[in-house]
Amino acid sequence: MKLTIEHLSKQYRRDFWGLRDFDLELGPGVTGLLGPNGAGKSTLMRMLATITQPTGGTIRWNDTDIARSPDTLRAVLGYLPQDFGVYPNLTGLEFLEYMAAIKGLDAKSARRRIDELLTVVNLVHAAKRPLGGYSGGMKQRVGIAQALLNDPQLLIVDEPTVGLDPEERVRFRNLLSDLSGERIIILSTHIVSDVEATATEIVVVNKGRKLQHAAPEKLLQMLENKVWQWLAPSEELSAIKQKHILSGTVRRNDGIQVRVVSDAAPTSTAQCVSPSLEDVYLSLVSRNGAGQ
Amino acid sequence: MNALRILYHMARADFLERTRRYSFLVMLGLVLWLGYLSASGQFRMRVPPDYLGVINSAWVGATMTITVTLLLGWVGFYLVKGSVSRDYETGVGQIMATTPLSRPLYTVGKWFSNFAVLGLMILILLGVGIAMNLLAGTAEFDLWALTAPLLFIALPCMAIVAAVAVLFETIAWLRGGLGNILYFFIFIFAMVASAEGMLSPAAADKSYSSFLDFAGWRLIGESVTHAAQMAYPESAGGFAFSITDLANPKMFVWNGIDWTAEVILPRFFFLLAAIGVALLAAVFFDRFNPSRVLPAKNRPTASNHPEPAPAPAVMPVSIPHLTPLTGPSDHFRFAALFVAELKLFLKGQRWWWYAIALGLIAAQLFSELEITRILLVVSWTWPILILGGLGSRETRHDTRQIVFSAPHPLLNQLPAAWLSAFTILALMGSVALVRFILAGDTLGLLGWITGVLFIPSLALASGVLTGSSRAFEVIYILWMYMLTQKVPQFDFIGMTPESTWYIYAPLAGVLLIAAAFARQRQLTNRRVSR
Secondary structure, X not given: OOEEEEEXXXXXXXXXXXXXXXXXXXXXXXXXXXXXXXXXXXXXXXXXXXXXXXXXXXXXXXXXXXXXXXXXHHOOEEEEOOOOXXXXXXXXXXXXXXXXXXXXXXXXXXXXXHHHHHHHOOOHXXXXXXXXXXXXXXXXXXXXXXXXXXXXXXXXXXXXXXXXXXXXXXXXXXXXXXXXXXXXXXXXXXXXXXXXXXXXXXXXXXXXXXXXEEOHHHHHHHXXXXXXXXXXXXHHHHHHHHHOEEEEEEEEOOEEEEEEEOXXXXXXXXXXXXXXXXXXXXXXXXXXXXXX | OHHHHHHHHHHHHHHHHHHOOHHHHHHHHHHHHHHHHHHOOOOEEEEOOOEEEOOOHHHHHHHHHHHHHHHHHHHHHHHHOOHHHHHHHHOHHHHHHOOOOOHHHHHHHHHHHHHHHHHHHHHHHHHHHHHHHHHHOOOOOOHHHHHHHHHHHHHHHHHHHHHHHHHHHHOHHHOOHHHHHHHHHHHHHHHHHHOOOOOOHHHOOOOOOOOOOOOOHHHHHHHHHHXXXXXXXXXXXXXXXXXXXXXXXEEEOOOOOOOOHHHHHHHHHHHHHHHHHHHHHHHHOOOOOHHHOXXXXXXXXXXXXXXXXXXXXXXXXXXXXXXXXXXXXXXOOHHHHHHHHHHHHXXXXXXXXXXXXXXXXXXXXXXXXXXXXXXXHHHHHOOHHHHOOOOOHHHHOOOHHHHHOOOOHHHHHHHHHHHHHHHHHHHHOHHHHHHHHHHOOHHXXXXXXXXXXXXXXXXXHHHHHHOOOHHHHHHHHHHHHHHHOOOHHHOOOOOOOOOOHHHHHHHHHHHHHHHHHHHHHHHHOHHHOO
16 A cells, blocks of 8 residues: 655645645655645645646555556545535435445445444434534534545545634544555644644645655654743743744743754753754745745 | 725725626627617617617617626626625635725615626626727717716616615525525516616507606607607507617617606616615625524534534543555445435525425426416426535535545546436436327427436536636526417427427437536646636
């Protein structure tokens, strides 16, 4: 099971690239796709989900070019788009039955799978209510369920935790971890904690290009002995921001506790602390400039 | 002053948003074409049977005005309707609702923007008229004679259309397809009222109320008739607007309407009436407050009435086991998909919808064969709002990304959707089919087969191509109306012996191919995604 992306590009206008010369090779596991708004994450996701055609480059699923043969991938694909709608007059159950039919599941498998998925996404109680009456978080859970209907080998989820309450977010993270054994999962988000909890590999994207692709441990090693924390007077905050990559602040009654990424100790009082993925992400994106 | 500024910016933003849409360009093309047909004398006013005005500035201006009020008055409504709905759908309305913007200001602003769009079209039409009049050079160019009817007749008429569009959008049950259909009949009725007494010489003595003549047909018609009768005293009068060729027309000169204050002032009444309708719309406008919308019993229609989420305390955070699927999942299971599509079509209809549908089917059994044909037209018109969703549902509900990323969307979902519409129509006309077979009515049978093939194909093609149900609703209701009027060119179901069903049967195939081609493009085109 292998997903190979080579020199992938998407040009929207003459002077605007959504994605440019992007290479990636993925095997089973959860890959977290991190990047600021407009980095090109959704563009990449839509091309992987066969919704959008690339301008250049190739995407191969087990060595089959999906631009030439999209149905090869579609048969084993589960996709949760960032923005999607539902048919308001159908109940949650009917919508999943409809999607199961579209995905080609036989009636028996579909029924069992839908029952299990409704339990997984905690919608058993609402399964027979029209979707028009669902809250945003409930619709998002229906979206998650439809993506898992065909037991996909490639699961692409774009900002899946948007609209979910904290407990549902934890459930979803656990679900992704449970599913990650023998399938490729691509999780796109700008919420670093979601990736931190589930991803076995992380890809950082900015301005349509890949900045880094590594295991979380490797990324954390990059900032070993480079993250500093100290208590500074509030009036110095602006100067600190100018000089260093600021990754966190906590206001206290005796000043402001700042956390920065820096090759050397910024002040004599600064203490070296363990890096987090948030530090790594901010460091990579800041060095590459803001998003598009 | 602040209100005027708000009004200006609201109308401006709305105007720019709409004029940058593809549909506006299509409409613009249509207006240019209509302008050409009017100015070149292919659309013609005449006094029956064959009295025709010499093409001069006044004649061109009046012909264009009649064209505008007839065609733009009808289609223009569908073109401008949608700006309030867009504010609901995009969520912009909820942002607006948090500002001091008042309800009357909002509806008048929307009216003004609708009016600006339609006014721009009249301006373009005027440009075509001027160009054509100067190029043709058959008579002396008179800018006032050309402009005045457009200014005093077409423009107030468009003001009314713009206001009615706002009114329909602020009344929840008129916002969708039902409003589109209802407007068609209201428009037909209003045009008849406007021209009352003018279309037939026998009725010419009926009293004339300039306050009913919103389309100005009677105002123009009376003046034209008078000129014809001056030139040809034997003329019986009357007024017609047609595209028919006349072999030997009897020509007369018409120099236009004498625009006295008595004539002009009633025209301003329509402008005021339009503002009145826009203000009336404010009464019905809920200011994007979902709590003012009372949902139908047992039928939640929007996400603005969300069900409460379950209490977090009872939710297990651990994940139940998911059984892996064993068999391949990419089989072509057409029957299941067909049933799912059929369910999708019929879900959300109220009990009375089914009751009327059953009543229409039953009525086909007990009526005379000629009446059965009419009942068949009505039965096939009944599911118009359902058929309108064919091909456009994925865009309307934004399910494209999940539906199109399933295997073989072109070969599976599209034919299943078409077949479900076919099935609904076949059921609606089932008794008529049996009657035609038993009576040995070959024409009825051929027309029935053509109907069940052509209607879903037309719905699918217009839905896929436009991404909206509106185009189909507008075309279909006109088409079915023409069928009841037994116009042979529109007759695809064998209403008349001159039925042209043999054109529509292959056309169904062409439409299906067009729909498949367009969907294929959508599947690979970037426009599918946001």
